[in-house]
Amino acid sequence: MKIIVAGVIERADRRLLIGQRMKNDTSPLKWEFPGGKIERGETPEEALARELFEEAGATLEKCVEIGRVRHKYPEKNDELEIRFFAVAIRETEVRAIEFEEVRWVLPRELSSYDFLAANAQLVAQLATGKIKPSELLAASD
Numbered sequence: 001m002k003i004i005v006a007g008v009i010e011r012a013d014r015r016l017l018i019g020q021r022m023k024n025d026t027s028p029l030k031w032e033f034p035g036g037k038i039e040r041g042e043t044p045e046e047a048l049a050r051e052l053f054e055e056a057g058a059t060l061e062k063c064v065e066i067g068r069v070r071h072k073y074p075e076k077n078d079e080l081e082i083r084f085f086a087v088a089i090r091e092t093e094v095r096a097i098e099f100e101e102v103r104w105v106l107p108r109e110l111s112s113y114d115f116l117a118a119n120a121q122l123v124a125q126l127a128t129g130k131i132k133p134s135e136l137l138a139a140s141d
Contacts, residue, residue, distance in 0.1 A: 002037055002081070004037055006082055009087045016110070017103075018105055022098070022100055027116055029100065033084065035051045044065075056102060057091065057097055063137075066133065067125075069118055071118035080118060107128075
């Protein structure tokens with residue numbers, strides 16, 4: 001089973017960072033939270049820090065796991081486990097390095113984006129306020 005890490009980054013204005021997959025990627029132009037596969041020898045936190053920097057030029061300062069989802073895409077044979085983290089980053093601006101584009105959106109706006117199926121449960125919890133990343137990060141101090 002592949003383990004994927006994904007970061008939910010919330011700014012002070014409550015907006016969340018989302019990225020749109022490249023048009024030539026698998027699941028083209030779908031929206032997701034930045035992240036990717038854990039490589040051999042990496043901890044989930046190390047993988048998340050690497051992926052955030054590679055995909056958006058963001059430097060991870062702090063993270064706390066907020067949920068896990070197992071998902072199997074019909075077109076693929078392998079099952080994924082996605083570990084979602086609330087993340088604080090150093091930068092105030094990020095770049096779309098490995099995305100078509102990135103956007104900062106309010107939680108209630110998430111449902112208007114075409115997210116990867118594996119993100120559906122988390123998107124619903126964020127949109128309804130059941131999960132508040134900044135509060136979870138603050139509580140972990």
